[in-house]
Amino acid sequence: MTTAKSSKVPTSRLARFGSLASLASRVAGGMLAEGARQLAQGQKPALQQVLLTPANAKRVTQQLAHMRGAAMKLGQLLSMDAGDLLPPALSGILAQLRAHGSPMLPAQLAAVLKQEWGADWQRQFSHFSFAPLAAASIGQVHAANHDNGRPLAVKIQYPGISTSIDSDVDNVATLLRISGLLPQGLAIDPLLAEAKQQLHQEADYLQEARYLQRYQQLLAADQRFLLPELYPELSSRHILTMGFVDGVALDELSRQPQTLRDGVMSDLFELLFLEIFSFRLVQTDPNFANYRYNLATNQLVLLDFGACRDYSPTVSDGYRQLFRGLLQQDQSIQLQALQQIGYFGTDIVPAQQQAVLDLVSLAAEPLQQAVYDFAASDLAPRMRDAGLQLSTRLRYWHTPPVDALFLHRKMAGLFLLAKQLQAKVSVRALLEPFL
Structure with missing residues (x-):
């Protein structure tokens, strides 16, 4: 809470x-x-x-x-x-x-619930907690019980958020x-335009409900993952009602055995590869709070689907070629793949292009080892130093294409989580079947 x-x-x-x-x-x-x-x-x-x-x-x-x-x-x-x-x-x-994130005042919350569900909204619940479980940038989550007794998680959007985005x-x-x-020299206009588009999408809880249903279908046969049940009759553009799924925060797994932590991160990396190459649909928000772990069923709980993004076959195949080039340490293949993804601007000079290739190769370090020890890795500060050198010494402020930008955020988030859990993962072995 x-x-x-x-x-x-x-x-x-x-x-x-x-x-x-x-x-x-x-x-x-x-x-x-x-x-x-x-x-x-x-x-x-x-x-x-x-x-x-x-x-x-x-x-x-x-x-x-x-x-x-x-x-x-x-x-x-x-x-x-x-x-x-x-x-x-x-x-x-x-x-x-x-x-x-700070929750809204109870009176403001009550006004939102009345506007969305009507004056007698409480008749649909045997219990509704006004103290939120969590508060974030777009909305806050409340625990409730359906009138049939089933536990619910109710995500409620802050008033006025959807109309103030731009x-x-x-x-x-x-x-x-x-x-x-x-x-x-940093061109943030493409990022600003994308931020607006993503925020408009995230503020539409009916869109998030559709993404949740797509993931339920895509992962229906995969027992490693547990997704909440959608309650469409209690959902709207500004309220998303789902079944409550029990689980602990992933950072609490640091006290669990090494094999469990390794397994959790292996499942998350394999899920990412499924998203990129099989589903061509990626949940791009790397926030740790979007995942939990059910210790009773040994399942990963996937919670938030507001920041999902569809990827075209061209971009998906571009990343397949990029990973092939990285595994083969062939920069000509990497260059062609990055061009297919749309990574390079027309004004890039050879020295900048080579620096980008070197940066990508550095980021692929976890693929070059049979088992990568994230706890012992200092890759993050080396990546930061290389990025700063690219932007300062070589004056390259180019903003990557938005598809790449959001995907790289997800990869970076998984890296940070793996480091926090001190996991050891065979990332290369997980990737190779998709190539």
């Missing part, structure tokens, strides 16, 4: 813009105070030093978390997708948003741009 303090979600566009304007003024005030302090000490203040003070970092994090929705989600996306290109302090601010994304992007914190 979440212990975050409740607060009212600002619903109107004017109120949400006012929240960002208030944030900008308070950050500016903090900048002036820090600049004056440094001048008094005989120091020449630098922009990033006066902007990214601990107090300002707290202001940004709290305000975006208070707004929820696109404001919070864009911070999450930037922290995942451009984290290596941003100043460390800003990356730290945005990364906190991946775990922070303006929120534009306003937060403007705030980041005028702050001078984003690199001059």
